[in-house]
Amino acid sequence: MTEVLEVSGLTKRFGALTAVEDVSFHASRGEVLGFLGPNGAGKSTTMRMITGFLAPTAGVITVCGNDSVTDAIETKRSIGYLPEGAPLYGDMTPKAFLTFVGRVRGMTRADIRRSIEDVVDKVHLEEVIFRPIDTLSKGFKRRVGLAQAILHNPPLLILDEPTDGLDPNQKHEVRALLSEMAAEKAIVISTHILEEVDAICHRAMIIARGRIVAHGTPDELREKSNAKDKTSLDSVFREITTRAES
Amino acid sequence: MRPTISIMWRELTGYFSTPVAYVFLVIFLAMVGAFTFYMGGFFSRGQADLQPFFNFHPWLYLFLIPSIGMRLWAEERKSGTIELLMTLPLRTIHVVLGKFLAAWAFTAIALALTFPIWISVNYLGDPDNGVIFASYFGSLLMAGAFLALVAALSALTKNQVVAFVLGAAVSFLFLMSGLDLVLGFFRGWAPQFVVEVVSSLSFLTNFQAISRGVIDLREVIFFGSMIALSLLINTAIIELKKAN
Secondary structure, three states: OOEEEEEEEEEEEEOOEEEEEEEEEEEEOOEEEEEEOOOOOOHHHHHHHHOOOOOOOEEEEEEOOEEOOOOHHHHHHOEEEEOOOOOOOOOOOHHHHHHHHHHHOOOOHHHHHHHHHHHHHHHOOHHHOOOOHHHOOHHHHHHHHHHHHHOOOOOEEEEEOOOOOOOHHHHHHHHHHHHHHHOOOEEEEEEOOHHHHHHHOOEEEEEEOOEEEEEEOHHHHHHHOOOOOOOOHHHHHHHHHHHHHO | OHHHHHHHHHHHHHHHOOHHHHHHHHHHHHHHHHHHHHHOOOOOOOOOOOHHHHHOHHHHHHHHHHHHHOHHHHHHHHHOHHHHHHOOOOOHHHHHHHHHHHHHHHHHHHHHOOHHHHHHHHHHOOOOHHHHHHHHHHHHHHHHHHHHHHHHHHOOOOOHHHHHHHHHHHHHHHHHOOOHHHHHHHHOOOOHHHHHHHHHOOHHHHHHHHHOOOOOHHHHHHHHHHHHHHHHHHHHHHHHOOOO
16 A cells, blocks of 8 residues: 555644644555544644645645645645535536636646546536536535546545535445545545444544544444443544543 | 636636626626716717716726626635635636636726727717727726736635725725825825825826827836736735635
8 A cells, every 4th residue: 555645743723723733644545534523623624734725834744745835736736625515616517617627637628528527427417517506406516526526536535524415325325436436546534424434434533622532443443432332433433522622 | 827717717707607797797888888978078078089988987997896806706715615726736826817817808898898989989080099099908907907906805805795895995095096185194294205106006197197198108017017916915815814
């Protein structure tokens, strides 16, 4: 396995508030890494630093050997990112939007056409490809966001709550898609749906108040917990994060 | 260059995929016509020139340009798409430039659509088309300077109304800075050269110089550097404050 993402000593402060403190981890090709934590724990902030949207206060992020600060553009090329809530240009159609993303990413015309066909097929967007994004259902919007992230076939995918707000069938589909892509990519997802971790993540980190409080395979996390009911990750999650907060 | 063109194209089609473009164009053309023919006394002056037409441009731009420029960044912030945009492999300056050029191209389209007035004056008399061309050029330059200012201010907020009001207020100061309204504020305490510098920043005086028909390098440099400076400030604002 090759390291795609390496994060060490990552810290972010907003004035007096420390959102992320001394976070270190790595993700390799063929791996799905789950990022777990209560709302406001620092998951999105960490992802925003990896993708170059926020500058770290301290620490180093390396993506495919490129430093995220000194080689910002090169780093961004190797990342596909789905921001929290999947923001999109509502006045565009998925087709126009994906073409725009492809062009900005420097893909050739033929490349863009082939890639769009490919991702539209993967995330099942065929029926809405010419409808304004504003008029689409939440599930379709999320899939457009996902399509945008995988369009250029990046080695690293950063997905902030990719299944949030989807119905059970759609969740299942997205998970199946992620598992399918996992073989050739490193995927980092954030979630607070714990069954998701069991379903697709090889490793998971539990983050609370900006710090990593537990790290391991889902089974190892169960071991670390003092919760009575260790079969459910839910109680494990509650036990570990409340312990960290008290 | 290519990313800049992609951004520009997206923004420009963005104007036309919503009612913004059409509402703006209709209002702009209606107002230009009304001002020229009624308030400017186009016919009663009995002169074959477009002076009454161009005289109102600075005042129309004062609130029409902020209405074009206010969405450029405020909307990205509001909808969160700024996160998408700024995590694409682009330099901030390319995005800033692309957005500005789109809005500027849009004002150029609006300005070009006033051609019936030019046809009218040529039909009615024998105007100096050199002066008219220079005035169009000056008007477009001035529109660019207003737009660059508004775009930079739009980057400060996620609220389009705030962006509009800020844009209109700052545009007003630059428009009026040659007049006593603004200069009076400086005269009391500032040294003479400061008053002169402020006075030379006036959009109105610089535009009037061009619309007399002489494209002087001074005015071109003035508006050009206003645009460049505003775009650099715009870039700095985005770099410093990407997230809210």
